[in-house]
Amino acid sequence: AQSVTQLDSQVPVFEEAPVELRCNYSSSVSVYLFWYVQYPNQGLQLLLKYLSGSTLVKGINGFEAEFNKSQTSFHLRKPSVHISDTAEYFCAVKIQGAQKLVFGQGTRLTINP
Amino acid sequence: EAGVTQFPSHSVIEKGQTVTLRCDPISGHDNLYWYRRVMGKEIKFLLHFVKESKQDESGMPNNRFLAERTGGTYSTLKVQPAELEDSGVYFCASSPRVYNSPLHFGNGTRLTVT
Numbered sequence: 001a002q003s004v005t006q007l008d009s010q011v012p013v014f015e016e017a018p019v020e021l022r023c024n025y026s027s028s029v030s031v032y033l034f035w036y037v038q039y040p041n042q043g044l045q046l047l048l049k050y051l052s053g054s055t056l057v058k059g060i061n062g063f064e065a066e067f068n069k070s071q072t073s074f075h076l077r078k079p080s081v082h083i084s085d086t087a088e089y090f091c092a093v094k095i096q097g098a099q100k101l102v103f104g105q106g107t108r109l110t111i112n113p
Numbered sequence: 114e115a116g117v118t119q120f121p122s123h124s125v126i127e128k129g130q131t132v133t134l135r136c137d138p139i140s141g142h143d144n145l146y147w148y149r150r151v152m153g154k155e156i157k158f159l160l161h162f163v164k165e166s167k168q169d170e171s172g173m174p175n176n177r178f179l180a181e182r183t184g185g186t187y188s189t190l191k192v193q194p195a196e197l198e199d200s201g202v203y204f205c206a207s208s209p210r211v212y213n214s215p216l217h218f219g220n221g222t223r224l225t226v227t
Contacts, residue, residue, distance in 0.1 A: 004155070032213065043117065043204065043218035044156075051213060090156065099144070100169060101216070103156040 002027040004091050004104035012110045013081055021076040021107045023091030031093040033074040034101065035065055039087045047089070050074065061085065086111050115139065117219035119205050125225045131193040134222045138187070138207030145188050146208075146216065147180060151201040159203075162188060163210065174199075195226045 007022040025031065035047040048059025055067040065076045074091060091104040118137045126132050138145050147159040159178070160170040164185035173180070177196070182188040192199050202223050206216040 036218075041220065043220045044206075044216075045218070046215045049213075049215070092156075099161050100146070100158040100172070101148075101156075102158070103148075105153075105155045 002031065002093050002095060002102045004093055004102055006089075006091055006104035006107045008107050009105065010108045010110065012112060014112050015083055016080045018079050019077065019081050019085075019109065021089050021091075021109065023074045023076065023104060025072050025074065025091070025093045027072075027093060027095065030096045032096060033065075033067060034092040034094070035059065035063070035074070035076050036090045036092060036103075037087045038090065038106075044090065047076070081109070081111050083111050083113065085109060117205055117207050117217050119203075119219035119222050121222060122220065123223045123225075125227065126195055127227055128197055129194045131191065132195055132224060134190045134192075134203050134205075134224070136188045136190070136205030136207075136219060138205070139217055141209065142207035142217070143185070143210040144208045144214075145182060146206040147188070147190055148204040148206065149201050150204070150221075151198070156204065159190075192224075195224075197226050200224055200226045 003026045005024045013019045033050040036044040038044050048057050050057045050067045058064045063078050088106045088108045090106050092101040120135045145162040150156045158172040161168045162182045179191045202221040204221045206218045208214040
């Protein structure tokens, strides 16, 4: 079975500071990797995904993530955050050929002015 | 295009009562999914429809949960009778029938069982 671990439940950072949200996964088969964001009172929105090819993936709103197969990680980064990035971020995996997503527990990112 | 809509946004019911959650997917999306997030934990898969057929219901917790998708359009998720541990946020998502299409999520229904 697959599992996803988001190592930090909450991450506070100052505005314009860089941020990294960590995600590790466990799977015996190849997976696709995703980051979703949930802004307050909204549904989940896809930030970025890794399917194949370059291990550095760029997403919306200036976020990027790097797939590291040897470390089974898919950490999300942004060089300079804004107040508007305040949200909860979810890492997810999907087995190749399957349909359902397996999510991590979520990381709440709070931006302090 | 209209997004995935879920109704109601909030529901508070007593233990033993019945609740029905509704999801209207994006028009033309054959895939429809239900997920649930219990307080502070991970979002968990419940089931997957392709049109009106259940493709995978391996995540349904028990037989108190019944999902339907009439005519391959909207879907309902009924909980009968509700228990305290059913409290959480229920998300619906849809996608077109194209491999690896991104899921479009609704805003969720927050269910509180007292």
